[in-house]
Amino acid sequence: MPIGGKISSSAAVVAASPLDQVAAEVTAAWAGHDAPPEAIVFGHDLRAGLSLPVTEIREYFAAVVVLRWPRLRAPAETEIAGRARAAVGHGARAMLDGLHPELAWTGSALELRYPHQHGRWSLDGHHLTLLPTGFAGAEVYALPDAPTGRTLWYAPRGHGMLRLPGAPQPSSAALLGSSRAAVLALVEAPYSTGEVAHRLNLSTGTASHHLTMLRDAGLVVAVRDGRRLLYQRRPLGDQLV
Known part of the structure; x- marks a missing residue:
């Protein structure tokens, strides 16, 4: 609706x-x-x-x-x-x-x-x-x-990302870029690549690239759940968000 x-x-x-x-x-x-x-x-x-x-x-x-x-x-x-x-x-x-x-x-x-x-x-x-x-x-x-x-x-985790239009970008966006910062903000709970892509209106390849970069930087962790690979923020990622 x-x-x-x-x-x-x-x-x-x-x-x-x-x-x-x-x-x-x-x-x-x-x-x-x-x-x-x-x-x-x-x-x-x-x-x-x-x-x-x-x-x-x-x-x-x-x-x-x-x-x-x-x-x-x-x-x-x-x-x-x-x-x-x-x-x-x-x-x-x-x-x-x-x-x-x-x-x-x-x-x-x-x-x-x-x-x-x-x-x-x-x-x-x-x-x-x-x-x-x-x-x-x-x-x-x-x-x-x-x-x-x-x-x-x-307030849910990530509520600090809410801001009025024109307000300064949070530090994660300044450091990572707005798209990758949005991915980091989303994965407070475990999400698959496809779920991240769907929720943020990204291509699957773009979502996968962002998640891989965040994982390699130690900001998220990848966990196997059956046939799916789920990504979730690590404490360092929580601090950045």
Whole structure:
């Protein structure tokens, strides 16, 4: 589906939310804080209150997200693929390792280490959804007690590659060239030559050349997976990215 269709569909879902649910979630979100006028309106006119975020979501998407969609999507997809491989190959603990500097798995609980905030939450039978997003910045955000599920928002590895048009190129691009730097940024999770070529719109020969050069420079490692050869960044490559 085109990205315009995605936002129209998502905005339609928001607009169709039960008004009592919307009111409860807005009230909970501002508990203990001075609510802005946009939130106060929910107390006396739910439909008017809901129409504002739907309109603003559409406007923000058109002004910001559409122009940067490929750069927003690629790190998130890479993060999801890498975490899934870690979970399948080594279990849930490996999937959570290195997720975020403020998160730590103790063996029985996932700790979010913010010194001025305290609380304990249980999954209560719900799944925990990990949501990598280019909009989290350096923080990790938790939705720990929503009736519909539990969620953690965090920045995926490689989110630092996201930048406004015209901003300075990252050091990896300056050293390697933009195409090879894009390859290095992508292979945070293991990818084959064909997958790299497809995701970055390169020819297979070009992708193979870049991967070979990065391997010879010690920035990526090649691992045999059945009949496929998968490439993944080494720690030195992580530091450069």
